[in-house]
Amino acid sequence: MSVTDTTAVATVSAPFFLGGELVEGDDVSHRSRDLGVTFTTPQIPMDRVVFPRSEVPPLLNVPLAEIIDFLVETGDRIRDPSNPFVQDCIDRMASTHVLPRPVLDAQVRGAAGFLDKRVLRAVVEQNFPDPRALDEWVPKQDFTGRRSFVRAFAPRLIHVLPGNSPGVAVKSIAQGAMVKAVNLFKMSSSDPFTTVAILRTMAEIDPDHAVVKSMSAIYWRGGDDAVEAVLYRPQYFDKIVAWGGGDAIDNVIKYLGPGFQLVSFDPKTSISMVGKEAFVSDETLDLAAELAATDVMILNQEACVASRFIHVEADRDDADRFCERLHARIVDKAAASGDKRPLDLDLREQIDSLMMLDDEFGVWGRTDGSGMVIRSDEPVDFHPINKIANVIRVDSLDDAMKYINVATQTVGFYPFGRIADYRDRLAGGGVQRVVHLGEAGPSTIGNPHDAMYPLHRFVHWMAHEDGVEPG
Structure with a gap:
């Protein structure tokens, strides 16, 4: 485990993951939310966490079936007891998170159950009346004869992850991959480790896979205007997918405007x-x-x-x-x-x-x-x-x-x-x-979450109008 010994107490280091590359460093010190434990991160390289609008998202033309197969293989690797990235993640998180180590371990490995082919297919099918829209421009024609093509276009998303449940990282990565998004994950101070561990597992499978190239994970203190005023812009991202308490949501709301939307899993x-x-x-x-x-x-x-x-x-x-x-x-x-x-x-x-x-x-x-x-x-x-x-x-x-x-x-x-x-x-x-009563934890696969179908909200719905069919 990488640590920096600035005092008698070891300080845990939290690396970043940027589009396939692990970035380590002890440039900035932070404190975890609940325990007040110090951890360090690299400086955020702003020019590397933004994907240019001029470039087509890496996953856009990768078939959904291939993405799901890659997620399933990732799930198998996460559950593998010998996975060094998951083990290292638990070692580090045990010092910053309020939950006991066995609970954290069970959360991370148990969440890999979401990366099951039947589960992933069911989630897509419940979120999209016609899942073909994720892979292609779907032709339509209304009763007047007017033709069009519709696509669930790959969005650019910032995910503000919660600190209470490490398993959310697994689900968020899978959801971001299935909608073919360019994803930037803001990790929490309680858990600035799980997301990187999953992405490192993916990179070990195939460092050049488009899923890996579409994912970045970093940490900054929520509400830090020096970071958020730069990143929370429609020039760079379409939507923020935010989990967390009232403060986390309030930090986001002030940046919303035309072209930059919030999909909120509000505190409940x-x-x-x-x-x-x-x-x-x-x-x-x-x-x-x-x-x-x-x-x-x-x-x-x-x-x-x-x-x-x-x-x-x-x-x-x-x-x-x-x-x-x-x-x-x-x-x-x-x-x-x-x-x-x-x-x-x-x-x-x-x-x-x-x-x-x-x-x-x-x-x-x-x-x-x-x-x-x-x-x-x-x-x-x-x-x-x-x-x-x-x-x-x-x-x-x-x-x-x-x-x-x-x-x-x-x-x-x-x-x-x-x-x-x-x-x-x-x-x-x-x-x-x-x-x-007694079944608040498990849920029917693909059901709405927080009164919405999330994946349907994530995508950028695009229409190509093709005029009236010639008589």
Whole structure:
């Protein structure tokens, strides 16, 4: 592992990847978002991260089938335990990321499951009514006889990657390749390594492949105008595909304008809704608690789909029975993952304060990061994170609807048979996805994400009008 020893503490180095070339250097020092760990990067060579508009994108005329085959081979290499780039990536990321090393390793290698031929084909087919548009100019003719050709043209994309989920890098690279984009990945301070590891794996397969030539990955501090004022321009890129919190999105919005668009995977909060049927027996209560804990502990509650708030249709006694079971299962899952992160000071102080209000709140667990459940009659006014679930007792699940809004991503629901009664109201309130409780993590292949078909949004839709067919 490359390190720079400027003090007694080793500083991790994060190289860049520019269109097939690894660029190393310790020119600039940064600090990771969550842990405050110092890491170093090269200076950004601005002239090398921009692909000229005068040149046709390298992937434009590469058949989609060939691109998918290359992605599948990449997936096989990522899953290979002997892959030196993935191993090196995990070694480095373990020092900058809040998640335990085994969780990070499982995330990166597990995400390679997306690089499956059936999965990739299904994603394309769900995003494009006629996938031929990715490979060719598709002829069309309207009822007046007017002819045209339409193509899903290769875009120029900047991907602002999230720091909470290393697996997103795998999916983003695959999506960028399948729409034949020229891609610049802005890595996060929590994970300035995974994207480069995947691209190095690709380069080892074929350093001259058009997929490799279409990919670059660098890091800069979000909001750095010295970088963003240069790169965030329609002369160079068509769209920004942005993941992350409100600050990350705000950094992008100020640069938007004609010819430069935002495709945003906004920060979201996911919840659970548990009906009175969970209390029919001890068996159903145990089942609901286990399913709810599974959703809470997705990526140890770092993912957007991880449940934060659980609305339970019950009186206080039954709600407390549910909380007790839920807490035990969260603690077990946290212990099994090896995650021993303590709560940050502000969060501990907020929870310590409400623990003194015995009549309003019930609390299971301690503020030591081993897992907690807080029962209340309204959602707490802080963001539950680091293995904390807020159980909100309601007389009816109808009462939970007032807490639904456009920032609510996924709703895990129990019992399953009542979902149809609520899905229209949930959608009307802004929810993007409702699933069986316990299944917030997996999703149907090719389904919309954040209320859109992303690949359809990524491309530059181009029409060639060819006049009216001669009579």
